Amino acid sequence: MIASPPPPALLMTPVERRRWLLSLWRYAVPVIMCAGLVILMLAPLPLPVPAMPNLALMGVLAWVMLQPALMPPVLAFVVGALADLLFGLPLGVNATLFAVAAGSIRLLDLLIVDRSHLVDWFGVSLLILACTLATGPLLALAGRPLPVLPMLWQVLTSMIAWPLLLRACVAMQRRLARSAPRWSHG
Amino acid sequence: MLDWSQSPRRPTAVRRQQNLALVSAVITGGVVMAGLILLLLARVNPQTGAGVRAAAGDVVAPIWDVVRAPIDGSARVVGHIGDYFGAVSRADALAAELDKANARLRTARAQARELAQLKQLMAVREPSRQVVATARIAAATSGGVVRTAMLAAGLAQGVTRDLPVIGADGLIGRTIEAGSQSARVLLLTDAQSRVPVVVERTGQAGLAAGEGLPSLLLIDRIGPEVPLLAGDRIVTSGDGGVFPPGVLVGVVIDPAAAKPVIRLAANPLGASYVTVERAWLPIPDDAPQGPVFDAPVPVEARRRGAPPPRLRDAAPVPGSAAVLP
Numbered sequence: 489m490i491a492s493p494p495p496p497a498l499l500m501t502p503v504e505r506r507r508w509l510l511s512l513w514r515y516a517v518p519v520i521m522c523a524g525l526v527i528l529m530l531a532p533l534p535l536p537v538p539a540m541p542n543l544a545l546m547g548v549l550a551w552v553m554l555q556p557a558l559m560p561p562v563l564a565f566v567v568g569a570l571a572d573l574l575f576g577l578p579l580g581v582n583a584t585l586f587a588v589a590a591g592s593i594r595l596l597d598l599l600i601v602d603r604s605h606l607v608d609w610f611g612v613s614l615l616i617l618a619c620t621l622a623t624g625p626l627l628a629l630a631g632r633p634l635p636v637l638p639m640l641w642q643v644l645t646s647m648i649a650w651p652l653l654l655r656a657c658v659a660m661q662r663r664l665a666r667s668a669p670r671w672s673h674g
Numbered sequence: 675m676l677d678w679s680q681s682p683r684r685p686t687a688v689r690r691q692q693n694l695a696l697v698s699a700v701i702t703g704g705v706v707m708a709g710l711i712l713l714l715l716a717r718v719n720p721q722t723g724a725g726v727r728a729a730a731g732d733v734v735a736p737i738w739d740v741v742r743a744p745i746d747g748s749a750r751v752v753g754h755i756g757d758y759f760g761a762v763s764r765a766d767a768l769a770a771e772l773d774k775a776n777a778r779l780r781t782a783r784a785q786a787r788e789l790a791q792l793k794q795l796m797a798v799r800e801p802s803r804q805v806v807a808t809a810r811i812a813a814a815t816s817g818g819v820v821r822t823a824m825l826a827a828g829l830a831q832g833v834t835r836d837l838p839v840i841g842a843d844g845l846i847g848r849t850i851e852a853g854s855q856s857a858r859v860l861l862l863t864d865a866q867s868r869v870p871v872v873v874e875r876t877g878q879a880g881l882a883a884g885e886g887l888p889s890l891l892l893i894d895r896i897g898p899e900v901p902l903l904a905g906d907r908i909v910t911s912g913d914g915g916v917f918p919p920g921v922l923v924g925v926v927i928d929p930a931a932a933k934p935v936i937r938l939a940a941n942p943l944g945a946s947y948v949t950v951e952r953a954w955l956p957i958p959d960d961a962p963q964g965p966v967f968d969a970p971v972p973v974e975a976r977r978r979g980a981p982p983p984r985l986r987d988a989a990p991v992p993g994s995a996a997v998l999p
Contacts (some may be wrong), residue, residue, distance in 0.1 A: 532814040
């Protein structure tokens with residue numbers, strides 16, 4: 489939990505209200521982290537092949553798994569739209585894919601309750617591959633057809649990077665939980 | 675027997691959860707629909723969101739411009755260390771190369787002088803290359819979908835759309851969007867990039883096409899079919915009016931393929947600083963110059979001395995009536 493539920497607003501003391509307002513930023517941490525990952529993907533790395541992992545999509549998926557309430561498909565759409573703007577893609581390509589991916593993970597949560605880490609990894613890998621393959625038709629819909637083959641490098645590096653990114657998100661969540669304000673109810 | 679008794683009412687918490695799930699599903703569907711509508715809008719008008727994209731670039735480009743400075747410094751230090759270890763063998767190779775280059779230079783100087791005289795005799799008019807701005811490549815997409823980079827210079831520095839971007843080793847790409855402090859460059863390796871080129875040795879023209887990979891393909895070759903050789907230099911032809919002629923694009927590494935493969939001369943991601951030049955021969959602006967306000971003059975009126983029809987901004991015909999305001 490990134491922040492424990494506060495007391496009802498009408499029952500808050502001024503000090504509690506101030507603490508509550510100052511702790512609201514915690515709810516934006518998943519989105520801010522995903523936006524940071526989008527910017528990180530713009531690092532001018534001298535890679536011989538287009539192999540930068542799709543950190544933004546993986547960030548969205550990780551936070552949907554960890555904190556579904558803080559990364560609904562609407563926010564995934566916003567992160568995707570930011571990626572479209574910064575990558576120079578037609579507006580809507582990543583936005584649609586991220587929202588669909590976030591919805592798919594929620595569906596997966598309903599279908600398979602107790603999943604192992606390996607099942608998660610396999611599911612996420614399939615989802616990233618599906619998103620990559622769907623990028624071509626979506627770009628064609630926007631009037632900019634592109635070859636899919638070079639994108640498979642990105643799928644491969646994304647699959648490899650998933651455990652590291654998930655670990656980073658879990659560490660962030662634990663850090664936030666440790667420093668969350670405690671409320672003395674009743 | 676059918677049981678017609680009323681089904682037990684669902685507990686409030688369960689109902690609330692189910693309603694929330696339904697609302698969430700509807701919102702998700704709406705969001706996906708919004709995304710598809712945005713894509714259709716982009717198909718109808720590719721410039722959809724160009725302003726927002728430019729503004730986003732203005733925010734991110736300066737950040738990476740600052741962040742990559744220490745990274746560049748560290749890379750330079752590592753490079754210096756590597757240079758130190760290979761210094762002697764490289765000096766020997768360079769000395770041999772310098773001897774050959776000096777011999778070629780003497781010939782080239784004589785030829786250049788002769789060419790200049792001939793051009794003067796023929797009164798050849800050539801546009802000149804002009805540098806608009808020199809800027810750092812602040813950020814770049816290394817993912818698989820598009821290959822673009824962001825420059826830390828924009829409209830404020832005179833950088834606009836469709837300007838050639840050239841690095842120290844060769845061509846990098848062309849600008850496709852410009853914000854006030856940043857510009858987006860379509861790199862040569864992008865699958866949508868097509869650059870008119872010529873093979874320097876044979877003069878055969880063609881297009882250097884990106885395919886999303888580090889190399890380019892030489893396609894649509896026209897002219898005499900002289901076999902290519904590995905190491906043939908590919909330079910821009912100047913066709914199309916954006917890229918100046920003679921800028922090195924790359925060298926042929928696989929001449930036997932149906933579409934010969936070109937290795938890029940300049941790595942855009944290691945280029946750091948690049949120059950943005952004015953378009954070589956800007957495409958004439960064929961937009962309408964303004965509405966015609968003067969109605970066609972009837973033949974009878976002309977016979978009586980009325981002036982011919984003209985544009986509002988045209989200079990007034992001497993002795994005719996004043997131009998409309």
